[in-house]
Amino acid sequence: MDKNDLKSMWKDAHYTNGEINFSKVSIEEAMSLKHSKVISRSLLDVKIKVLLYTLILIIYVGLMMYAFVYLRLSLSVNSLVPLELVGVFLLITASSEFVRLLVLTKTADNLSLKDSMLTFSKKLKRIKTSDFIIYMVFFYLFTILIIYNYLTDIGGVKNLSWGNNIVPIPLLVILILMLLSVPWFIKYLDNLRYKKLFSNLMDSISQLNDQSDTTGC
Amino acid sequence: MFFCHFVIILSIYTTNLKNSIISKVEKEFIELIKSHQGILHKICNIYFLRDPYKDDYYQEILIRLWKSYPSFKNLSSFSTWLYRVALNTAIDIIRKQYLIPVHIKLSKNEYNIAEYKNNIESENKDKLYLAINMLSDIEKAIIILYLEDFNYKEIAEIIGISENYAGVRINRIKTQLIKILNHG
Numbered sequence: 001m002d003k004n005d006l007k008s009m010w011k012d013a014h015y016t017n018g019e020i021n022f023s024k025v026s027i028e029e030a031m032s033l034k035h036s037k038v039i040s041r042s043l044l045d046v047k048i049k050v051l052l053y054t055l056i057l058i059i060y061v062g063l064m065m066y067a068f069v070y071l072r073l074s075l076s077v078n079s080l081v082p083l084e085l086v087g088v089f090l091l092i093t094a095s096s097e098f099v100r101l102l103v104l105t106k107t108a109d110n111l112s113l114k115d116s117m118l119t120f121s122k123k124l125k126r127i128k129t130s131d132f133i134i135y136m137v138f139f140y141l142f143t144i145l146i147i148y149n150y151l152t153d154i155g156g157v158k159n160l161s162w163g164n165n166i167v168p169i170p171l172l173v174i175l176i177l178m179l180l181s182v183p184w185f186i187k188y189l190d191n192l193r194y195k196k197l198f199s200n201l202m203d204s205i206s207q208l209n210d211q212s213d214t215t216g217c
Numbered sequence: 218m219f220f221c222h223f224v225i226i227l228s229i230y231t232t233n234l235k236n237s238i239i240s241k242v243e244k245e246f247i248e249l250i251k252s253h254q255g256i257l258h259k260i261c262n263i264y265f266l267r268d269p270y271k272d273d274y275y276q277e278i279l280i281r282l283w284k285s286y287p288s289f290k291n292l293s294s295f296s297t298w299l300y301r302v303a304l305n306t307a308i309d310i311i312r313k314q315y316l317i318p319v320h321i322k323l324s325k326n327e328y329n330i331a332e333y334k335n336n337i338e339s340e341n342k343d344k345l346y347l348a349i350n351m352l353s354d355i356e357k358a359i360i361i362l363y364l365e366d367f368n369y370k371e372i373a374e375i376i377g378i379s380e381n382y383a384g385v386r387i388n389r390i391k392t393q394l395i396k397i398l399n400h401g
Contacts, residue, residue, distance in 0.1 A: 006345075006391060010364040013342030014259070025272055027247050030279035038273040039310070042317040104313055109281055109305040110288045113358055114377030116305045196315040204308075207355045208378050 046101045053094035060087055077150045077167050081175065084142065091138070092186065096193075099131050103194070114208045121201045128190050135183040143179045146172075246286050250279065253299055256365070260300075263357050264307040266350050274310055281306045293374070297367075301375050304358045311354060348397040352390065359383070360390045 030036075035043060064087070067073045075083075106127075108119040150172060151157060160169070167175075191198075250257075257278055265271040285302050289295070349357055355376070362372045373383040 006394060007364055007366075009345055013345055014255070025276045025279065027250050027279060028243075030276050031243065031246070031283045033276070033280055035280060036273040036277035038270045039277050046317065100316060104316060107281070107305075107309055109285050109302045109309070111305070112301065112375060112377030113304060113308065113355065116309075116377075120309075194316075197312055200312055200315065204353070204355050207353065208376065 043101070043104060046097060046104065049097045050094065050101055053090060053097060057087075057090045057094050060090055076153050077146060077172075080149060081146070081167075084146075088139075088142070088182070092135075092182075095131065095134070096186070096189070099127055099190070100193075102127055103197075114205065117201055117205050117208075121198070121205065124194065124198065124201070128187070128194070131190065132183055132187050135186050139179050139182045143176050146176065146179070242286070246283060249295055249299075250282070253296055256296065256299055257303055259361060259365070260303050260307055262346055263349055263361055264311060264354070266346055274307070277310060278303050278306045297371055297375060300362060300365075300367075304361075304375070308354045308358070344398065348394050351397055352393065356386070356390050356393075359386050360394065363387050363390075 034040065064083070103124060106120060106123045108116040110116075111119060150167065151160075154160065257275060260278070261271050261275045265274050268274065282299065282302050289298050349360060352360065359372060359376060362375060367375070369380045369383045369387075372387070373380045376383065378386070
């Protein structure tokens, strides 16, 4: 078969055979929709998750505010840590779903294919970076708060000793290290989650960038 | 009192004017799509050949075309713009399936479509589609533009590469396709 046969094969195929019928899809109906059925169903799943986690997070924050601000409840680090960890878990789940929704709804259809891919990969990188920074600020502040609470509980730095009754120092150090490593762990999870998407993008972009052997053909 | 009447009449007038402009744009879009529907069918067949949700993706491409239509400024031909948006959408749908895999039960109709496809696989058209289906998303975009008689300059513009490189890529893809067609 000759290279030029491809065009004639394509033309023959499209002039002799009828097109597969898309009559079920109405243009007018499509113009009134935000997304097609299958896409909006998938997006709805993500939106429901975002809403649910956010709602639980709001209730949790509300309860915490009520307990600590209105009732002026004072808890030791022992009791505070498990409560805060629940909050951390809720925050992570809510924000990771929100980030997923952001990534899913970002598009750049009007640009050339290459520019569209570059724009999307930049947006993806920006979303991942801002997500990481938010986590970093939150968890580092949270760690400072825990250290501050701990020191208040034991009555200052001067009372710091290995064997106090509140929380043993090695346990506290482990907890702090865990908290400080959470943003990096989230970054790792994000990389894992978006790995296929990102590698597909990079692969496509590199296909369009590959000009090194143009003289060879 | 007079002022109120004036405001009401003015608002009715502007609403009517706005509606008539919108409906004019809508009609124009529908007409353009109807005359270029074949392009969308081909893109859907190339990117979603055996996908039971092909109709849905076709609809998604239509939706995204309508959303992008205000940005179409007649700087290029309508078909060039249509290819650009439709190809971007098709590739975007495929790419985002990594994040939201579709797990929806297939209806009887969707099973029937799959059976129908198996019956006509022997035809030339399907051979060509199956061969194209083995290419990467970018290669599919380049070859459909070539097969649709776009010149190198237009292909380069839609894809976002240089004219020379478009030529190089087309030659490589053609060789690859011939190899697939000849050796199955």
